[in-house]
Every structure is written in C-alpha cells, then in structure tokens.
Amino acid sequence: MNDLPPDVSRLRVLETWLEISLERVREQISVAEQRAAQQARATPPPPPDWVVQLSIGHGAHPIAVHVGGCRSAGRRGRPVSRDQAMRALTEGVDPCVLCRPDTELGIL
Known part of the structure; x- marks a missing residue:
C-alpha cells in the first residue's frame, strides 16, 4: 500500500x-x-572557603568543619564564613581530620 x-x-x-x-x-x-x-x-564556581557539614535528619546540626572543596563534607555541607567556621570549632564542632580546617584557621 x-x-x-x-x-x-x-x-x-x-x-x-x-x-x-x-x-x-x-x-x-x-x-x-x-x-x-x-x-x-x-567553569564551575569556586568552592567556598569554609564548609560546615550537617547531620542527617530533621533538625540537622553541625557535625564537622571543613576547608572549602574538601570531598569529605559530602552533600550535607553548607558554606560558611571564616568567622562562622572559627566559632563552630571553638564551640566544639569537630574539625575534619583530612583537610584540617583548625590548622588553616590557626586554631590548634
């Protein structure tokens, strides 16, 4: 047809x-x-200078501070200022053992 x-x-x-x-x-x-x-x-935007990693779940709270670009921060990382990163570290939030933000910020 x-x-x-x-x-x-x-x-x-x-x-x-x-x-x-x-x-x-x-x-x-x-x-x-x-x-x-x-x-x-x-080109992708540059990574933030500092990142705070948040816990899983509702009411997420900071669990670690990272240098910007650290792959350990994962998907729950939120950009923060230098002052916020320093405050988090001095208030007891753990520094990442890989990127050592405490060393970068001069907090030992």
Missing part, C-alpha cells in the same frame, strides 16, 4: 516541504550543539 500521491506535482510539493523541514531540524541541532558546547566550557 502506497500512502504517497501518484502525481509528480504533489510529490514535488512534498519533496520541497521535507527539504524545508529537514533544514529547520538541522538548524535546531546546530543551536542545541552550540548550547551544549557553551555549557561544557563554563
């Missing part, structure tokens, strides 16, 4: 429409590729 028209004039119209449609699709592919390339080139 053939679903295309039998005459040349209507087939030519379909051919023209398909060529125009194909060109539009190719243009969109080009735009999408350019956008993806720009996103790949974008």
Whole structure:
C-alpha cells in the first residue's frame, strides 16, 4: 500500500516541504550543539572557603568543619564564613581530620 500521491506535482510539493523541514531540524541541532558546547566550557564556581557539614535528619546540626572543596563534607555541607567556621570549632564542632580546617584557621 502506497500512502504517497501518484502525481509528480504533489510529490514535488512534498519533496520541497521535507527539504524545508529537514533544514529547520538541522538548524535546531546546530543551536542545541552550540548550547551544549557553551555549557561544557563554563567553569564551575569556586568552592567556598569554609564548609560546615550537617547531620542527617530533621533538625540537622553541625557535625564537622571543613576547608572549602574538601570531598569529605559530602552533600550535607553548607558554606560558611571564616568567622562562622572559627566559632563552630571553638564551640566544639569537630574539625575534619583530612583537610584540617583548625590548622588553616590557626586554631590548634
């Protein structure tokens, strides 16, 4: 079963429409590729200087202080200022044993 028209004039119209449609699709592919390339080139923001790691669950509380960029902070790390990091350490929050924020902050 053939679903295309039998005459040349209507087939030519379909051919023209398909060529125009194909060109539009190719243009969109080009735009999408350019956008993806720009996103790949974008540099991530720098890590914060200091991070406080929070406990799991409702009412999460600080459990460790990290130097910004320390992978041990995990997903529960929240950026803090230098003063907040120092305060947390002096109030008994544990320093990370890997990145040693206490040493970096001059608290020994």
